Amino acid sequence: MEKTEQRLITEDGRRIDGRALDEMRPVRIEAGVLDRSDGSAYIEMGKTKIYAAVYGPKEAHPRHLAQPHKAILNCRYHMASFSVEGRKAPGMTRREIELSKVIREALESVVILEEFPRSAIDIFIEVIQADAGTRTAGLTAASLALADAGIPMLDLCAGIAVGKVEGKIVLDPSEEEDKKGEADMPVAMTPRLGSIVLLQLNGRLTSAEFREALNLAKKGIEVLYELQKKALSKKFESATPLGEE
Amino acid sequence: MRFQASGRVVLPGDKLCVVEEFMPVSGAKALKNGAVVATVAGIAEYDIKKHLVSVKPLESSIKIRPGDLVLCQVREVQDRLIICDILAAADYKVKTNWTAAVLHRGGTPIFTVGDIIVARVLDEYSGIYTLTVKGRGLGVFQAFCDICGAPLTPRDRTLLCLRCRRRYSNRPLVPYYGKVNTLLKMFGGLLSPEGGGLLWRSR
Amino acid sequence: MYRIGAKPYPTKIMHDKLYELILRGERLDGRGPYQYRPLEIKTSIIEKTDGSAMVNLGGTKIIAGVKTALGQPYPDTPDQGNIVVNAELLPLASSFFEPGPPDEKAIELARVVDRCIRESKMLELDKLVYIPGRSVLVVYIDVYVLDYDGNYFDPSVLASVAALATSKIPLYEVKDGEVIMNPEIRSSLPIRRFPVSVTIGLLGDKILVDPTSLEESAIDTSIVLGWSDDDEMAAIQKNLQGLIQFGVMDEIINVSKEKAGELRTRLMEAVGRVGGTP
Numbered sequence: 001m002e003k004t005e006q007r008l009i010t011e012d013g014r015r016i017d018g019r020a021l022d023e024m025r026p027v028r029i030e031a032g033v034l035d036r037s038d039g040s041a042y043i044e045m046g047k048t049k050i051y052a053a054v055y056g057p058k059e060a061h062p063r064h065l066a067q068p069h070k071a072i073l074n075c076r077y078h079m080a081s082f083s084v085e086g087r088k089a090p091g092m093t094r095r096e097i098e099l100s101k102v103i104r105e106a107l108e109s110v111v112i113l114e115e116f117p118r119s120a121i122d123i124f125i126e127v128i129q130a131d132a133g134t135r136t137a138g139l140t141a142a143s144l145a146l147a148d149a150g151i152p153m154l155d156l157c158a159g160i161a162v163g164k165v166e167g168k169i170v171l172d173p174s175e176e177e178d179k180k181g182e183a184d185m186p187v188a189m190t191p192r193l194g195s196i197v198l199l200q201l202n203g204r205l206t207s208a209e210f211r212e213a214l215n216l217a218k219k220g221i222e223v224l225y226e227l228q229k230k231a232l233s234k235k236f237e238s239a240t241p242l243g244e245e
Numbered sequence: 246m247r248f249q250a251s252g253r254v255v256l257p258g259d260k261l262c263v264v265e266e267f268m269p270v271s272g273a274k275a276l277k278n279g280a281v282v283a284t285v286a287g288i289a290e291y292d293i294k295k296h297l298v299s300v301k302p303l304e305s306s307i308k309i310r311p312g313d314l315v316l317c318q319v320r321e322v323q324d325r326l327i328i329c330d331i332l333a334a335a336d337y338k339v340k341t342n343w344t345a346a347v348l349h350r351g352g353t354p355i356f357t358v359g360d361i362i363v364a365r366v367l368d369e370y371s372g373i374y375t376l377t378v379k380g381r382g383l384g385v386f387q388a389f390c391d392i393c394g395a396p397l398t399p400r401d402r403t404l405l406c407l408r409c410r411r412r413y414s415n416r417p418l419v420p421y422y423g424k425v426n427t428l429l430k431m432f433g434g435l436l437s438p439e440g441g442g443l444l445w446r447s448r
Numbered sequence: 449m450y451r452i453g454a455k456p457y458p459t460k461i462m463h464d465k466l467y468e469l470i471l472r473g474e475r476l477d478g479r480g481p482y483q484y485r486p487l488e489i490k491t492s493i494i495e496k497t498d499g500s501a502m503v504n505l506g507g508t509k510i511i512a513g514v515k516t517a518l519g520q521p522y523p524d525t526p527d528q529g530n531i532v533v534n535a536e537l538l539p540l541a542s543s544f545f546e547p548g549p550p551d552e553k554a555i556e557l558a559r560v561v562d563r564c565i566r567e568s569k570m571l572e573l574d575k576l577v578y579i580p581g582r583s584v585l586v587v588y589i590d591v592y593v594l595d596y597d598g599n600y601f602d603p604s605v606l607a608s609v610a611a612l613a614t615s616k617i618p619l620y621e622v623k624d625g626e627v628i629m630n631p632e633i634r635s636s637l638p639i640r641r642f643p644v645s646v647t648i649g650l651l652g653d654k655i656l657v658d659p660t661s662l663e664e665s666a667i668d669t670s671i672v673l674g675w676s677d678d679d680e681m682a683a684i685q686k687n688l689q690g691l692i693q694f695g696v697m698d699e700i701i702n703v704s705k706e707k708a709g710e711l712r713t714r715l716m717e718a719v720g721r722v723g724g725t726p
Contacts, residue, residue, distance in 0.1 A: 035595055076539065122539070192259070
């Protein structure tokens with residue numbers, strides 16, 4: 001057994017999986033992957049694998065939840081029991097309930113809910129393998145699924161986590177970096193409007209580090225946004241506008 | 246700002262113009278800073294004469310629109326109002342059931358709970374659709390007896406209950422009353438697993 | 449809602465249409481009565497599991513993951529490992545599925561998968577004991593329905609069995625009365641046979657295999673048969689309300705046996721055990 005702690009960042013500024021500090025893991029984004037739903041998306045960021053699906057707008061049930069002037073958004077972020085090391089109990093944990101809420105609130109700020117009074121839009125995010133950055137990847141997939149469903153939005157959303165590992169700010173930390181690192185900050189933005197829709201921080205950052213982290217996240221989000229656009233364009237490549245033959 | 250041509254594919258968030266140039270109609274929205282952005286993935290269309298911009302969606306989230314022919318099942322009969330669930334539409338798939346209402350003059354109700362009717366969407370207000378059954382090809386496809394609940398059989402332009410011999414003359418009938426194949430041909434969406442929402446939610 | 453024979457009226461329309469077609473040997477999607485939809489089995493897709501598989505059967509998409517852990521045996525089987533099956537019908541898969549704890553359908557699915565695996569004696573559970581009565585291996589199988597277009601039983605069994613067959617579990621050693629895990633050395637689970645299940649829908653006296661969700665809504669009833677071997681059944685579950693005419697059982701058995709053979713061949717190919725027993 002090796003006694004010395006393995007360094008997470010090498011002398012020449014490489015991370016444990018060979019990435020540069022501002023390099024994200026390989027990303028794959030697809031739109032329209034599930035047939036039953038009105039809109040769906042799949043995202044892979046390294047080992048993180050997530051499906052998202054959107055149903056609606058449909059009538060809000062139970063009825064008393066319906067809002068006379070706008071649609072309500074329901075969001076369920078859930079992790080499969082085999083998605084983590086060990087086995088997670090299948091039901092919703094307190095963490096999942098909290099993340100469902102922050103993701104919902106992030107999406108509520110871009111979806112134009114006033115167009116669908118008395119309706120409900122359901123968003124389901126299913127993490128089938130978790131390897132850090134699931135909430136931001138889930139949000140990225142969910143916003144793509146909403147666009148795939150044709151639900152009007154001011155902008156897409158994309159999110160990525162930034163971490164602080166051994167004093168260095170790194171983009172898209174892996175699970176090991178997340179666990180051993182000093183800080184983890186998930187950020188989600190609307191790439192075109194340039195505003196933040198989700199921001200959380202676990203750990204300690206100085207204000208200079210925070211600014212650096214936010215700028216790094218913005219860079220990552222721009223890359224993700226291009227991939228989202230590519231996925232949407234691919235989905236709609238063969239489509240003709242509705243009402244035209 | 247350079248001139249934007251019609252026919253361009255845009256995605257949500259793409260900037261179309263500023264409000265001074267074109268006003269947003271559908272599929273587009275003006276932001277506080279005056280920019281107009283697309284809200285759905287679709288084809289941008291600029292009306293240069295009227296100074297309007299819209300985006301024709303590639304995937305629509307609103308499926309039911311005024312003028313559409315729909316298949317419904319009556320859920321509730323009130324004095325001047327018949328509430329039904331939209332099960333399917335003639336031109337597209339309806340994934341979940343929507344509530345709709347048929348207005349009538351009052352008096353003897355023209356439908357019973359459980360009736361399958363073909364109607365046209367008149368209007369949509371705040372998420373509730375109003376329907377009409379007045380017109381060619383509109384009316385009840387399969388009616389049931391008010392009293393005993395048995396399916397009604399057409400006899401000389403009226404409907405007859407073979408079980409309790411009651412006769413109903415105020416119900417508008419579709420020309421293909423009770424003919425399943427014609428119905429399936431009209432509402433092709435029924436044949437898709439997603440089609441019809443409530444229709445297949447029996448189990 | 450008006451019902452004829454306990455069916456909502458619109459469903460009867462579809463039932464009659466399907467029956468009319470099946471009399472001519474046809475189905476809505478152009479398949480023959482005894483034909484499965486295109487099947488695709490992918491294994492080892494989730495790195496964090498000990499074994500995993502994704503199965504696409506037409507429009508139905510199922511993912512199964514296997515996790516193992518040390519645990520206590522059940523008091524009545526102190527010298528056997530445990531199998532725990534959990535299934536979830538995710539609300540992502542269909543607008544008919546609701547969020548929340550597993551409902552009766554999900555529990556039925558889990559228990560049918562469990563029976564196919566347990567009763568067929570697929571795993572040699574007696575080899576998974578480290579200290580009899582105290583420490584055995586617990587094999588957790590989690591089945592998730594990702595996209596639902598009817599018949600989630602067959603792909604769930606296929607995915608679970610494929611995940612088990614490709615599982616690599618860590619080595620456990622007994623040292624001074626303690627069980628120590630060595631995650632470096634990994635080996636396959638001890639597998640005897642490959643159970644598969646065949647779902648059959650009934651329309652009166654006519655049968656159709658692998659019903660879609662549209663067909664499931666209109667058929668009279670359906671039955672799931674788990675085949676553990678070429679000529680051996682391990683589990684049967686009649687689900688949905690409705691009657692099966694006695695005279696049809698012979699045809700059900702013959703058809704499902706033949707279909708089980710086909711599915712097993714595909715399964716063995718997918719897990720790399722072509723030709724012969726494991």
